[in-house]
Amino acid sequence: MRYLFTERCGGVSEGAFSTLNLALHVNDNALHVKENRDILREKIGARAVVFMEQVHKDAVVVVEHEAMNPTCDAMITNQKGIALAVMVADCLPLLMYDPIHEAIGVAHAGREGSKQGIGVKCVEAMMHHFGTEVKEVRVMMGPCIGACCYEVGKEVTQGFESVLHVKNERLFLDLLTYNLNTFAAMGILDENIERSTVCTCCDERYFSYRREKTTGRFAGVICL
Ligand SMILES: [Zn+2]
Known part of the structure; x- marks a missing residue:
């Protein structure tokens, strides 16, 4: 298993998208995005990288071949050589790995997706489809x-009351802690969670x- 989170650098996009923008929907030059996606594919060493059309909902799709481009906010697979990517620019990118059953998942956890439990639903889909056990994730x-x-x-x-901070009568939301709490409630072990x-x-x-x-959008990418 290999995974990485990209940064802005290392691509060919210009201006507001400079340089490693991976998203097609933000009005960047599509040829630049295509080249950036090729750069990413080589970097992760995959045959293909599957991206989602992300819509801030809670659907999880099983990726069975590399030509897919599902409309959803989480994907899982046990196919080797097909990388899964989640694109973000402030939302939380989640990558999951089951080393026992050799399965992976990605999820796009913005405020809406987090509230709908997209991370938990992604792990549940791995349990359902690949026999993943929660303590192994x-x-x-x-x-x-x-x-x-x-x-x-x-x-x-x-729904976010437990992770709100009040500063000068303004409200600030802690998206990371919210998701950590949902994973803890599910029984995922703290020592199995890496966090930026x-x-x-x-x-x-x-x-x-x-x-x-x-x-632009950067990405979390994972590949078996
Ligand atoms: Zn900040």
Whole structure:
């Protein structure tokens, strides 16, 4: 198993998308994105990289061949050589690995997806399809917007009460801790969870929608 989280550098896109933008839906030059995706494929050493059309919902798709481009926010596979990618710019990218049954998963955990339990649903799909057991699951949580920067309106805080911070009467949401808590509640062992402490909005090595609005997407990628 190999995995990585990309940064902004190392690609061919220009301007707001410079340089390793991996998303086609942000009005970057499609030829540049294609080249960037090839760079990523070589870097992870995969035959193909499967991307999702991400829609902030909770569907999990089983990837059976490399020509797929599913509309969903999580994917799983046990196919060797096919990398799975999740694109983000502040949302939390989640990678899962079951070393016993040799299966992997990715999930796109923004506020909506997190609330709908997309990470837990991805692991449950691995359990259902590949016989994964919860105590065997490794989770890699990539860089996302931190509670330092993720200010939210009161109208979207329902369900997130346990991870809200109040500063000067403003509300800040801790997306990472929310997801950590849902994995802990599911029985995933803390020692099996790796987490990034980087805030994408603070750290300019990453694309950040909150900081830049017009921007690219970086990715979490995993491959058997
Ligand atoms: Zn920050």
